[in-house]
Amino acid sequence: MSLGTFPTKADANVALVSAAADAQRGAFVPPDRGRVELRTYANEWLEHHPTLSTGTRDLYRFVLDKHVLPHLGDAHLGDIEPATVEQWFATLGRTTTTLQRAKAYRLLRTILNHAVKNSRVIRNPCMIDGGGKESSPERPVATIPQVFALAAQFRERLTAIVPVTAFGALRVGEAAGLQRADIDPLGNRIHIRRKVKRAHDRRLLVEDPKSDSKRTVTLPPQVMGLLEAHLDAWTDTAPDAWVFTRPHGTPVDHMYIGRLWRKARSAVADDDPTLRAKLHFHDLRGTGATLAASQGASLKEVMARLGHSTTVAALRYQHATADRDATIAHLLGQAIDQAAGATVTDLGAASQRSGKR
Template structure:
């Protein structure tokens, strides 16, 4: 028995359930992916499909059957502009934290409760909040393409407030004295490496890719034109910096220039293309070997910052730059960021530090005011205590 309708058709199967069929925008007939126990449910489904088509919101159920794992792999392969290390990170996150749980799920079956359950499973299994946030952002980006570019989904199911936020532990910031103590503690060949990386706010790959032509020991400038990245199966690959904003020239403090000049004279060949910071053989420094070369763990432990990472030198330089009161644009230029987010974080930290200074001064003023009031009370016991303290602030 077939129901006659203006749009689509409903047929009662031998099982007693109702099957829905309807024409797609391309004229091809589609069958609903499931049958319905009641005819009224089938009619409501057809009405919904018709409205979606009229609004341009209809999604072909056949396209939504593609598995998330397959779709995400293609997304990573075909995504334009991804740097090799970013591509490697996305592939690792997909294989480690996304595909084992959601890889076999058709895109059309993904919904917010399922995404929420997946994220909760990651956290319960000991995945760090930071790594869970990275995985969530990858999944959201993949599914956003399915919504906006491919039209496979109507809405992105990644709609969990705060799931994309990382709360990394506070990284250490060295004092100026500690920076120079660290530079003096490592083998002499790497002293200038520590100083330039810190005060130039350089990333690891940028620092080890510097060539003699990039250093002006007279003007005190360091030009960042390229960076090394470690790629699986390829080793160190020389390419552009992390972003377009990474192409920059930074000025380092004059106080470290003697160390830079000594290093250029004693450890760098007189060739414009010669790498500035290398191992004794002249080859680039590998991140994994550097700790052993300089005895990093023992050195930073003796310095009083046992958890210090090399990247914290850039963090220290960024923090020192922010404390100068530099503008947001100037901080972005020095740090090599094309987004203001990171620079704003450093500006905020600098503002908080400035507030602490003001609060400390205010505490001293209040203590002095209290002392003065006591002195006045002692001289004139009958004088009213109105909280005034001459030129000092009141006690409140």
């Protein structure tokens, strides 16, 4: 085994002594173990990772191909030094957003941690303090009248997705993944059992949500009324029929909803300039959490409603707080009546008039 070549005998002796010391404390990695390109190692890591969902795998593929491998892919693992990572990180700072740079850094750090565990390198060169920290600005929150004003601007077959997402505090993929069997009108409940997303290559992916995101959410009765009108007008009767669809029957996704949302926001902003602050569709989820908290929901109750908890704790807590969740929904319903009662009635009537029977 060779430690490599050195410019002087003194340099070679220093390397030999260092290698001997590393070997004695169990930290020595033969140099040839690091003679594999990051591109090869990262691709194998991604291909054979045992627990990644299809969506996460697709996201990592995108981040690798766009932000990591074009800069570092040809480098051997053993040649990637902290200075190499710092230079790459600085380059990303000039070419992409802070959020995307943080995601790329975390992914590179994870892959190189795997290389350390597999004795490919001695230590992880990703040593930038706060390099993986996302610094996102505080997102805006919609008012109750704004939620229903925005809903009124959506296509009639998708009007209900706005209040369902907001008052259920759903992710867009969770709302898109709802099927008829997930709706319990008698209990004003919806069951979050799957999510739908559009991959970077435009494939439509249907996945189970993370186990701690599977949950049951109680909707205010007014919102369930809108959802029932939507089911009667626009949803097939099969239990596995998608609740929110495009005109040809496939489920919606964040890209499709995003286009409708931007048009709706622009239309409403003419009368409500506060919406020009770039309220995103995903901000409806934060709106729902904020409104629930404003009705007295505890931190744990808000977390359970959002699906933010560990697997065991979420299941145990949901059983214990089902009655409390219904109370939160009832209080939200009272707030809707006070802020937008007539608008809700108009939306439900419009959906029934316009839909199929």
